[in-house]
Amino acid sequence: MAAVQQVFAKLDAWTLSGNVIGILGPNRPGVEWVTRKWPTSNLGTNLINPNRTWPGEESGNTVQRQCWLITNRLIKGNVDVGVDYHTGGTGSDFALFVFAYAKDAESLRMAELFPVDQIMADPGLPGTLEYALVQAGIPALTVELGGPRGFDAEMIRIGVEGAENLLAHYKMTDRPVGQTAKDRNVFRGNDLEDIPSVTGGFVELLVKLNDEVKKGQKVAIQRNAFGDVVHEYTAGVDGRVAIIGTDAIRERGVNIVTILASSADCPAEGCPYQGDDE
Numbered sequence: 001m002a003a004v005q006q007v008f009a010k011l012d013a014w015t016l017s018g019n020v021i022g023i024l025g026p027n028r029p030g031v032e033w034v035t036r037k038w039p040t041s042n043l044g045t046n047l048i049n050p051n052r053t054w055p056g057e058e059s060g061n062t063v064q065r066q067c068w069l070i071t072n073r074l075i076k077g078n079v080d081v082g083v084d085y086h087t088g089g090t091g092s093d094f095a096l097f098v099f100a101y102a103k104d105a106e107s108l109r110m111a112e113l114f115p116v117d118q119i120m121a122d123p124g125l126p127g128t129l130e131y132a133l134v135q136a137g138i139p140a141l142t143v144e145l146g147g148p149r150g151f152d153a154e155m156i157r158i159g160v161e162g163a164e165n166l167l168a169h170y171k172m173t174d175r176p177v178g179q180t181a182k183d184r185n186v187f188r189g190n191d192l193e194d195i196p197s198v199t200g201g202f203v204e205l206l207v208k209l210n211d212e213v214k215k216g217q218k219v220a221i222q223r224n225a226f227g228d229v230v231h232e233y234t235a236g237v238d239g240r241v242a243i244i245g246t247d248a249i250r251e252r253g254v255n256i257v258t259i260l261a262s263s264a265d266c267p268a269e270g271c272p273y274q275g276d277d278e
Contacts, residue, residue, distance in 0.1 A: 001025060002151050003085050003159030010160070018172045021078065026050070026070055027063075034149060036089055038063045051086075052127035055136070071132065081110060081166065082133045082140040085159055091247040092255070093147035095209045095240070096158055098181075099130060102190065106139035112186075113169055114143060114162030115179040117210050118240055118260050121190045123272055147246065187240045189260040195233050197222065197250040207257065211241045219257050222250070237261040 004022045011020060025031040027050045029038050037047035040062050048063045056067025075082070088094035095118050100111035102121035111119045124131040133140035143162065145155040165180060167173045187210075197203070201222040207213060213235040220233040239261035250256055 001085075002156045003145060003163070006156060006160045007163045010164070012173075015174065016167075016172060018170070019078070020167070020172075021074065023070065023074070026066065034090075038066075051084075051129060052125075054127055054129045054132035071136075075133070075138070076136060079133075079138055081106070081170070082129070082138055083110075083163060083166070084129045084133075084140065084142045086142055086144050087146055087148045087155075088144065088243060090148050091245060093209060093244050093246050094144040095242050096146070096155065096184075097144040097242055097260075099142040099144075101130065101134045101140070104134050104139055107134060107141060110139055110141055110166060110169075112181045113165040113177065114141070114181060115158055115165075115184050116143070116162070116181055116186060117184055118187050118189065118242055119181060120192065120242075120260055121188065125272075187260065189239060189262045191237070191261045191263040192242060193235075193237045193239070193259045193261055194255045195219065195236070195257045195259070196253050196255050197233075198231055198252065200249070200251050201225075201230050202248050203245065203250045203256055205244055205257070207241050207244070209241055209244055212239075213241060213259060214238050222256075233257070235259055237263070 001024050004024055008022050027038050030036055036049055038050055040046045040048060050063050050067060053063050053067045055071040057064040058068045096116040097118045098111045098114055098116050099120050099122045100107045101124050130140045130142040143159060145159050146152050161178050165177045168175050168177045201224050204221045207219045215235055215238050217235045218232055219235050221229055222231040224230050233256055237259055239259040241257060242260040243258035245256050
C-alpha cells in the first residue's frame with residue numbers, strides 16, 4: 001500500500017500523459033484484521049483469499065462480488081497494463097520477486113523494468129488478479145515486496161521505482177528509466193519448488209533470501225522440544241531462495257523454504273504452482 005501511495009505522491013498531473021489508477025486495500029476486512037483472507041459469516045466464519053477469486057462473479061458471495069465490481073466497473077475499459085503489489089503471508093518472507101505470465105510477451109517485458117532479484121515466468125494461477133488481467137488482454141504482473149505486517153523502506157522504494165519505470169517506458173512521463181532487473185543481475189526461473197516440513201518442531205534455517213543453492217545442499221534443520229534433531233532438509237533443485245518461513249515453530253506440511261529454479265522439464269508456459277504465498 002505504501003508503494004502505491006508514494007507513486008501517487010510523486011505524480012505530476014500537469015505533465016502526466018495518460019491516466020494512473022490506484023486501488024488501495026480492496027480487501028478491506030483483510031486490512032482491518034491484518035490477514036490476507038476476507039472473513040464472511042456463513043454458518044460460522046469462512047475465510048476466503050480474494051487473490052484466488054478474480055475476476056469474480058456478479059451474483060457470487062461478498063468476495064466474488066467485490067472482485068467482479070472492481071474488474072468490470074473499474075478495470076475493464078480503463079486499464080492497459082496492471083501491477084498487483086503483494087508481500088509474503090504471515091510467517092514468511094519473500095525476496096524481491098515478480099510473477100509474470102510466461103505466454104504474454106508484454107508482461108515479461110514489464111517484469112524486466114522492475115529492479116527485482118528474481119523473476120518467474122509463470123503459467124498463470126487461476127483466481128489471481130494477475131491471471132485475470134492477462135486473460136482479459138491486459139498485460140500484468142504480481143510484484144512481491146518482501147515480508148508482511150510492516151513497511152520496509154527499501155522494498156517500497158523498489159516498488160515505486162518499478163512503477164516509475166513503467167510510466168517512463170510507456171511515455172507517460174518524461175523521466176528516464178531508472179534501475180531495472182538487469183542492473184540487479186536478476187535470476188530468472190520457471191518453477192517454484194517448495195520444501196515442506198515433514199513433522200512438527202523448531203526450525204533453524206541455514207539459508208537466506210536470494211541465496212544460491214545447489215541440489216542436495218542442506219537448507220534447514222528441525223529439532224524437537226528437547227533440542228534433538230528430528231529432520232534435516234535439503235534442496236531438491238539448483239536455484240535461488242525465493243521464500244522462507246520466519247516462524248521458528250513449523251507444523252507438519254508447512255513450507256520451510258521455496259526455491260525458484262529454471263527447469264528444462266517445465267512446459268513453455270512455465271511449471272504450475274499451487275502455493276498460497278502471494
